[in-house]
Amino acid sequence: MIFNFMDYFSIRFPLPKLNLLLPVGISFYTFMAIGYLFDIYNEEIKAEKNIGLITLFLSFFPLVLSGPIERAPSMLPQFKSELTFNYEKAVQGFKFIIWGYFMKLVVADRIGIYTDVVLSNMEYHSGKTLLFTVLIYPLQLYADLGGYSLIAIGVAGVLGIKVRRNFNRPFFATTLSEFWRRWHMSLISWILDYVYTPLSFAFRRYKMKGVLLTVILTLFIMGMWHGATLTYLMWALFQGVVLSFEAITKNKKFAFEKKYNLSKKWWYIAFGISITYILFAFSFLTGGNRHTFSEGIMAFEKIINFSGSIFIDSPSNLIFIILGAFILLLKDFKEEFFSSRLLFFNNKLKIIRILSYSFIIILILLIGVFDAGQFIYFKF
Secondary structure, X not given: OHHHXXXXXXXXXXXXXXXXXOOOOHHHHHHHHHHHHHHHHOOOOOOOOOHHXXXXXXXXXXXXXXXXXXXXXXXXXXXXXXXXXXXXHHHHHHXXXXXXXXHHHHHHHHXXXXXXXXXXXXXXXXXXXXXXXXXXXXXXXXXXXXXXXXXXXXXXHHOOOOOOOOOOOHHHOOXXXXXXXXXXXXXXXXXXXXHHHHHHHHOHHHOHHHHXXXXXXXXXXXXHHHOOOHHHHHXXXXXXXXXXXXXXXXXXXXXXXXXXXXXXXXXXXXXXXXXXXXXXXXXXXXXXXXXXXXXXXXXXXXXXXOOOOOOOOOHHHXXXXXXXXXXXXXXXXXXXXXXXXXXXXOOOOHHHHXXXXXHHHHHHHHHOOOXXXXXXXXXX
């Protein structure tokens, strides 16, 4: 991180850089191991004497590459119990796997074909193209991260192991703080329990200033987890500033909503969802793994000018992107606002369930991208 910071300001130092080859998935089982030690220290669980169970917990193969980040209190008792085939768990697991492959192969990797071209050559694309890319990139992240999380959860479920969910329709959050309670929930809960809470106790004597400092420090740690670079620290700072603003204005916002009875009005909810999505999308211009901070500023200037025409790599790919994103968001929209209506995958009629999953499987086989390479996590 220090060398990257120095490079940004064109500062040269004679010491060589160290490029370390780290094991795949190291962050996930490292987090699980640290959580296990903290839980023992806080006397939430007793130390497990069976090293085989500890090894199984840390290296449980569905989770080791992609998460979710599990906790010992929920996993160790399951490993100790007698596991038998459970039909309901297996069926639910295969449902998660199918939908996970749809999110990954049909939505994420289709969008990735487009965004990889644009984000790797930002200086050659117009403002309209960059705006379109910025707006669809969060969908790629969600479909990729959420997709492989569902595959992992599904595989564990088929084996009879219950794993916590990782995403809860994040793009229907009306504030950024609510968004982070819905996004990569196993990571966020880990950060809250083992980073945010200890820091908040340490800074509680500073009251609101302590809260803001805790939020910003926590976001910086999250940024460094994604990548120890200046761009990720800028991304974390952007998130921290917005979350701090929401914390400061929370009471006034609640009073305003109550006064005008806004909390249940569809247009107000839609406005909050739109603003939250735009803030999250544009936060990646401040930093990330795909470009430098200066390239992000350049892209933002082009977007403001709104010049040129939208780059289309392939009309068919654009149609497939729109179709996949529409189905994904439609399913999330239905589950968010009409959970008991328009049942397809959980319909009482067997024929409707069969047709629904057959349709998704056909889409996976027909328009899924099977040669896109690695998960997006490995690009971070």
